[in-house]
Amino acid sequence: MESGHEEHPQASSGLPRRAVLGAAAGVAVAATGAAAGCSLFRSTPPRDDVDRLFGELDDKIEKEMQAHAIPGAAVGVWYKGREHVRGFGVTNVDNPEPVDGDTLFRIASTTKPFTGTAVMRLVDAGKLDLDATVRTYLPDFAVADPTVSAGVTLRELLNHASGWLGDYFQDFGRGEDALTRFVAGMARLPQLSSRGGLFAYNNSAIDVAGRVLEKVTGSTYEQAIENLLLDPLELHRTRFFTDELVGYRFAAPHKMVNGQAAFDPSMWYLPRSGDPDGGLISSARDQLTFARFHLGDGSAPNGTRILSPGMLREMRVVSGPGGTLAVELNGMGVTWALRPTDQRVPVVQHGGDVPGQHSGFFVVPDRDVAFTVLTNSESGTRLTSALCVDDWVLKRFAGISNLPATPRTLSASQLAPYEGRYVAQVIEGDGTLRDFHTRLTADKGRLRYRVLSPQDQPIDPGPGDTDALAFYRDDYVLTLDVDGTPRGSRADFIRGSTGQVVWFRLGGRLNRKLIA
The missing domain is CATH 2.40.128 (Lipocalin)
Known part of the structure; x- marks a missing residue:
């Protein structure tokens, strides 16, 4: 059955989906959330040092955009009880409109923490068990290795430790059965490493978790995310389908041609089967609201309890092996990359990359700091790297830095x-x-x-x-x-x-x- 949802008005279909990757990922987590037991959805009076830092950040973004021909970007920061949300540049070089904090971008793999948070709501309600096998919920689930098919757990899907080929992007159309067909097709996926043995970024495993959400809720994955998270958190500009966002301003994707950004509508299209790992469209303002939820006590902006503090903390506990994902990882939590710092203050991070749109996202629970940045060009990776992989933002807003890394010359x-x-x-x-x-x-x-x-x-x-x-x-x-x-x-x-x-x-x- 077709979904009835329309794609971006400037999009075209038929191109293979490219890797959805958390380019800014990886972070070590604390078992304690900042300001647990109280609401973070409030502000404090302005401070001169806060305004100065926000100004320095704005200058940094504008400088990087100019250096790398990035048409548009949006940023959101939570620091010392204040929000800083604003846009830079234009939505489209061919039809320029100003970007602001409510402009819509694809957030790509930062969708994964939304999937993980929705799973944890059902764990909190006793409807899912992270350590149950996938076959508990999907009896016919299979990849190429029969032992892994029978034994892989929901937790191993969410911490990227299942071990099978993760970049599986076959397009099964726009119908409501797209994810069902996608997961059935995973029977061909080879095992690269032993289950639980290595961290290997795995889009397809997150998509299986999305299919589990469908089975348990009796709805489509997209509707489950709306019901469990987007509506309760009042994220009205965060959706999977453009026809649910009519009247809002979109940032168009751009490729680089001879050092300049060129609008390319074909870059917008993504298969629906990949929605759990990277399909969300959102704004910097909504992303910051989501970040502040994860810094808080599990309450929505109106005070309604969405998730228990214990479930929020469990998402930030290392449960999967570490390695690297643009930064070093202590390990993975429930869809969160857990990044160490030189001061042993943990950072909880993700990010996302699809053709023409790149983003970064992190929270520092021990410092009550959150940050997100969204861009609309292939060169946007230079900005997300400067702000979310390098420690420029972490040093200024959280007082922490990356683990040292001095290049060596080897024989x-x-x-x-x-x-x-x-x-x-x-x-x-x-x-x-x-x-x-x-x-x-x-x-x-x-x-x-x-x-x-x-x-x-x-x-x-x-x-x-x-x-x-x-x-x-x-x-x-x-x-x-x-x-x-x-x-x-x-x-x-x-x-x-x-x-x-x-x-x-x-x-x-x-x-x-x-x-x-």
Whole structure:
């Protein structure tokens, strides 16, 4: 059955869905939420230092937008009892309208914490058990490995530890059965690592959790999220379908052409089957409201209890393995990436990337700080990285910083174990399994990073692309631009039982080492 929902008026369908990735993800969590037991939906009188910091942030955003040709962005900050929500630039270079705090963007993978929070509402109500198997709720669930199919738990879906291929983007249309058909199609997904053994970013696992929500609530996933979260939290500008947002202003997606942003309507389309992992449309203001809910005691803005404080805290407890996802991770909670800092103050983070729209999102419970930023171009990753992967915002608003990472120069013999060809797999929108190959070679004390073409030729990086990897501690690297400048992102290598390098984890994805 068709849903009856319309796509963005400037969108076109038929393109394969690309990876929805939390580019700003990863953060270590506290078991205590700031201001537990009281409402955070209030403000305090203005302070000069607060206004100064908000002004510095605005200047930073405008500078980065100009440097990287980002047409539009919106930001939301909660700091010292005050909200700062505003927009920058324009919605569309072809039909420019000003961006403000209520302009709508795709938030991509920041949808995942909404899915996780909705699951926790049902756990709180006794309708779901995080440690029950998926087959408790979906008896026919299967991936390629029969043992994993029978044993994987709801918690392992939500902390990215199921171990199967996660970038499965086959498009099953706009009907209400899209997610059902998608999950049935997962029987082909190969197991990359042992269940519970490694963190590997997994979109398809979150989609299974969305299907569990459908089964337990007896509604579509989208309606379940509306009923469980969006309406109770009064997030009226946060929805999955554009025909529910008529009359609001949208930020259009842009690609980069010769260093300039160009509107590309095809970038808007996403398959409905991916809604649980990355389908939400929202505004900076609504995102900040969601963030403040997670800083609070589980109450909605009107005081209604939505989730118990214990369930909020459980979402922020490390329950899955760590690694890297742009930043280092202590581990994963329930859809939250848990990021360590040098001061041992935990950060709870996510972010999202789809073609033409990139966002970042984090909260620091111990400091009562929240931050979100939304952008409308491929170059928006430079802004989200500067604000959510680098620690520029964390230092100023929370007084904390990233774990130290000083690039090292290694000898050829030290780099040799990491050299070779690596492969990652993606199932495209049309169902085709595609291999993506990269090659790492030693060069001047670092690893040269090259994506390989279908003709097995190295592709030179463009502006802002990764050119090289510099080690800063054993098995952990910083990504570098063509001029040698660190891009802010971190990645790591994973060794097997005999000590050999088996995987290169970049963007949370596992790239298997094939040959030296």
